[in-house]
Amino acid sequence: MATETENATEAATNGDAVAASEVALGTPPEAEAAGMPQLAFETFGNQIFWLVVTLVIIHFVFTKVALPRIAGVLAERQGTITSDLAAAEELKQKAVDAEEAYKKALADARAEAGKIVADAKAEIQADLDVAQEKADAEIAAKTAESEKAIAEIRDGATESAKTVAKDTVKEILASMGFSADAKTVTAAVNTRMKG
């Protein structure tokens, strides 16, 4: 084996004194490397063999299982994030569109409402105008009627007052013993009534 031969050559090339003393004392091969286990060359074969085995296993595990799996997971995650971002962008656009549609609908409704209000106002105004005119006409008619009635009443009152005055004057004159001339009394009453 490689280790044994290595061992032997190492022992041969080592310091003569050390080798001689150790051989003389019959120390086990482990003690050869004078304090440094790192320089115990007889263990190199063992370490190298197991290191190579270890590295081959780790490399196998990495290349066959671990690294492709992790790479797959990372790629999948990246893909998911990208598609999610795209979906979010799309939804955001939809939200903006919806908001615009809503605003437009609101503006339309406002315009419609304004139109309806204006129409209603105009209609009411027209009705109002008609009603007012009618009312005005009625009021004017009533006023004229009333004025006529008042004039009649006033005329009637004046006549009555004249008659009463004439009668009263005649009575007063008669009681005082005068015979009254109808014409004179009437003239006098008329003069008084005017003044």
Add this chain to the structure above:
Amino acid sequence: MATEAHGDETGGLEFHPLDQFIVKPLFGDGAVHWYTITNVTLWMALAVLAIAALFVFGSRGRALVPSRTQSIGEVLYGFTYKMVEDVAGKDAVKFFPYIMTLFMFILFANFLGLLPMSFATTSHIAVTGVLAIAVFLTVTIVGFVKNGAGFLGLFWVSSAPLPLRPVLAIIELISYFVRPVSHSIRLGGNIMAGHAVMKVFAGFAAIAAISPFAVLSITAIYGLEVLVAGVQAYVFAILTCVYLKDALHPSH
């Protein structure tokens, strides 16, 4: 040596900061052959299990919204992937599993080595040396396969004045071949030194007068070592990426 030393120093201070690095068979006391199941085997197997638990078991749900374990695995994946892409270039991504393997093995071995009574596999130059030589060979082979002789342009600094270029070429060549040495000793040395220092302070803790200080020091150094464990694994991985970039794009 370990057992004898323990026997000799009964009652006094016991400093055996390097005993923790001894490679020994898990079952029995026989010699360490290349196939022997040792503490190296145990702690490397635990590293494999920990990695499998985190990356395979943790991500078993394949959840779109990850669980905590899956999240950690994903973070490490993303971190390493980005490092390879940023440092070594986009065309180095096919080496990502390779670098991930090295990075995760070193990271987990470093952290597992920090458990009390554990064995730090990455403290051994044999282990870090193989890792570094593997990187060196990969980089060199990839460099020549990708660029042919053009890979030698790495050593020919065309932006320097012509008389200087041969000198620079020698320096570049030396630095290129020193890479695996520094690459491996940086990692192994850091881990070994940290663990040894902790053991030394643990030895001081036996003296009543300074044991509070020793315990505080161990706590502080342990914190530092946690940092070192992560940083050294990262340094190893990022240097691998830098070297790989040289192989893929050798022009200065």
